[in-house]
Amino acid sequence: MNTYKAVIGDCISALSKAVIPTKSLDHYCRILMYHAVGTDVPGDIHQLYNMPLKTFRLQIEHLSRLQQSGLICVRDLNAGVETSSGLVITFDDGYRDNFTAAAPILTSYGLPFTIFVPPKLILDGDSRYLSIVTLKELALLPGVTIGGHGYSHRPLTNLDDGALANELRGSRAWLEDIIQKPVVTMSYPHGAVDERVRAFAADAGYEVAASSNFGALNGGCDSLWLPRTDIWAQDGLSRFKSKLAGSWDWMSHFDYGK
Numbered sequence: 001m002n003t004y005k006a007v008i009g010d011c012i013s014a015l016s017k018a019v020i021p022t023k024s025l026d027h028y029c030r031i032l033m034y035h036a037v038g039t040d041v042p043g044d045i046h047q048l049y050n051m052p053l054k055t056f057r058l059q060i061e062h063l064s065r066l067q068q069s070g071l072i073c074v075r076d077l078n079a080g081v082e083t084s085s086g087l088v089i090t091f092d093d094g095y096r097d098n099f100t101a102a103a104p105i106l107t108s109y110g111l112p113f114t115i116f117v118p119p120k121l122i123l124d125g126d127s128r129y130l131s132i133v134t135l136k137e138l139a140l141l142p143g144v145t146i147g148g149h150g151y152s153h154r155p156l157t158n159l160d161d162g163a164l165a166n167e168l169r170g171s172r173a174w175l176e177d178i179i180q181k182p183v184v185t186m187s188y189p190h191g192a193v194d195e196r197v198r199a200f201a202a203d204a205g206y207e208v209a210a211s212s213n214f215g216a217l218n219g220g221c222d223s224l225w226l227p228r229t230d231i232w233a234q235d236g237l238s239r240f241k242s243k244l245a246g247s248w249d250w251m252s253h254f255d256y257g258k
């Protein structure tokens with residue numbers, strides 16, 4: 001994100017914090033959205049999504065402290081999460097570093113997490129992404145959920161009905177065959193979702209689907225259109241805490257150019 005936009009964002013969030021009471025962390029659920037931890041992300045023009053390992057470690061240490069203090073419960077992404085309290089950790093796209101860098105930190109703290117994987121990025125053999133072998137190993141780790149992310153990572157709203165059904169059903173079937181576990185969660189590639197895509201996701205057997213709309217779950221959310229809180233590479237601990245407290249939820253009103 002351009003520096004001036006980040007500065008403006010910090011100012012609005014400070015103002016938001018001053019006029020809107022900070023939300024109690026144990027009264028609602030928030031789904032964090034990460035991408036890579038140490039790998040350049042294609043098309044990331046604002047350089048938001050390659051999280052430095054050191055920053056990631058500080059954020060996860062903070063979450064672990066909150067959990068140990070009883071202030072939050074880090075939970076799985078599953079049916080019912082939209083009405084529960086807690087915090088969910090998710091990653092989009094299936095970067096290899098999710099296995100080599102993020103997973104060791106998360107599992108060392110016993111924190112569950114979900115990775116949304118588009119099969120085509122795995123099958124293309126690009127070393128930035130998980131391989132079939134590492135995907136299988138990741139799926140066997142305690143607390144790990146593998147979810148769908150379309151088959152070929154295309155924006156689903158652009159597809160005709162046949163292609164849309166193939167993307168959603170094909171990715172689910174492929175993942176279930178590889179990891180030998182049910183796949184009932186997904187996130188929409190590029191955050192592209194509308195009523196038709198949502199209906200096709202339900203028809204394909206998904207029970208929970210995350211969008212890229214900014215925000216927290218308020219107890220009345222559509223389980224197939226859940227908002228997430230976008231965590232950026234530049235989010236030091238101060239801004240991370242501010243996002244957890246809801247001081248950036250004003251962004252739910254804006255499309256800030258993901």
Ligand SMILES: [Zn+2]
Nearest residue numbers: 092093189190
């Ligand atoms: Zn994606």
